[in-house]
Amino acid sequence: MSVWEQLVGQSPVVEQLRRAAAGEGLTHAWLFTGPPGSGRSTAAKAFAAALNCEVDDVTARGCGVCSGCRTVLAETHSDVTFVRTEKITITIDEARELVAKSGDRPSTGRWRIVVVEDADRMAERTTNVLLKAIEEPTPRTIWMLCAPSPADVLVTIRSRCRPVSLRLPPVTDVAALLVERDGADPDLALQAARSAQSHIGIARRLVHDAAARERRSATVRLPLTLSTVSQAVNLAEQIVKIATDEAATSNEERDAEERSRLFATLGLSPDDKLPPSLRAQVRQLEEDQKRRAKRSVTDSLDRTLTDLLSFYRDVLMIQLGGTVELVNTELANEIADFASKSTPDVTLARMDAVNTTRERITTTNVAPLLAVEAMAASLI
The missing domain is CATH 1.10.8 (Helicase, Ruva Protein; domain 3)
Known part of the structure; x- marks a missing residue:
């Protein structure tokens, strides 16, 4: 199976990357952009596999079956580094480690490749650490940065990268x-x-995940019961609870596995008393897990608000007489009734309130419940 088969609905991107993997227009830095879910990191990984594919025919690289392709796709290739963060941002120390590693010559493959999946999660001073390495890379090094849009990356970085724009697949x-x-x-x-x-x-x-389907269904139905301030407060609590429960579900099992693995590495069983000399390592793990939990809640809340936004998007489509298919087809009758009780201007204002809250939650330290309560009040 070719590595390109993973890129669903991205024919122009596949063609662009195929040609580059064959040597046509290959450059040292690439910027993959597209909305969440478009497959930015998948495209970067497929491209990295094609560049280090072991097939002799350059037009057939990206075979998906050779050792080079399989190890890149499994993220075990010695010359391909994948960088993603489960914290709020990529730290400046992590960026410096990347720069140092990018200077190494490839050991087994054709190229030393660094894939930064969360390039938008770097502060300006952190991004500046990468600037010189991207501007003047070593001869066999290729950088691949992924971000939702070009505007999420500093212009000094953006101007040195070849753009790859992805869209949401049908x-x-x-x-x-x-x-x-x-x-x-x-x-x-x-x-x-x-x-x-x-x-x-x-x-x-x-x-x-049936529970995930139930949580989403509960989210998109919330506006149908909203008419008073007390209901707005209740709606805000439900939204935050839905997001928190979803994040906790995804983290609990993983946290326990990481703790057990660390104890095994230290030669301890889960019931053993922790020696003072090893407490620092366990404390570091717990701090990393707390940071990950914070980001998980933020990401989950953003997704919950996106689901809520889809309700108002459907309302607007009906109000404007659009022919685009509804996202929430199972609620078509309820949405049509809701749409008849307001105007497109009101719906747009509600959508703006949701988007403003998403931005506040993901870019500031605002308390999520307070931000969502303010939003809910404006949705009445």
Whole structure:
């Protein structure tokens, strides 16, 4: 299976990267941009695999079956480094380590490749650490940065990268992928792809996790019961609880596994008393897990608000007489009734309130509940 088959609905991008992997227009720095779920990191990984593919025919690189392709896709290739953060930002020390590593010559592959999946999660001073390495890389080094949009990366970095712009794939393509790769029921796959608004990762979770489907259904129904300030406060609590519960579900099992693995590495069983000399290592793990938990809640809350936004998007489509298919088709009658009781201007103001809250939560230290309460009050 070719590495390019993972890029659903991205034919122009696949063609661009195929040509570059064959040596046509290959440059030392690339910037992959596109909305969440478009497959930025998947495209970068496929490109990295094609560049270090062991096939002699340059036009066939990215075979997906050679050792080079398989190890890159498994993220075990010695010359390809993947950088993603589960904290709020990538630190300046982590950036310096990247720069140092990028200067090494490739040991087994054709190229030393650094893939930064969260390039938008770097402060300006952190990004400046990468600037010289990206501006004047070593001869066999290629940088691949991923971000939602070019504006999320400093212009000094952006101007030195070749752009790769991805779009959200069609709903039908995402559904077909879920059926083919995950063995999902076709109807469930189509509903999940539509509910996820073509975000492949979210769609896959909705297919496999009934609880996630229930949480999303509860979110998009919230505006139907909103008419008073007390209901707004209750809605805010429900939104934050939905996001917190979802984040906790994804973190609890992982935290326990990491703690058990650390204890095993230290030669201890989970019931052993922790010696004073080893407490610092356990404390560091706990601090990392707390930072990850904070980001998980933020990301989950952002996704919950995105689901809420889809309700108002559907309302606006009906109010404007649009022919675009609704995201929440199962609520078509309720949404039509809701749309008849307001105007497009009111709906746009509500959508703006949701988007403003998303921005506050992801870019400031505002208390999530207070931000969502303020938003909920403006949705009445």
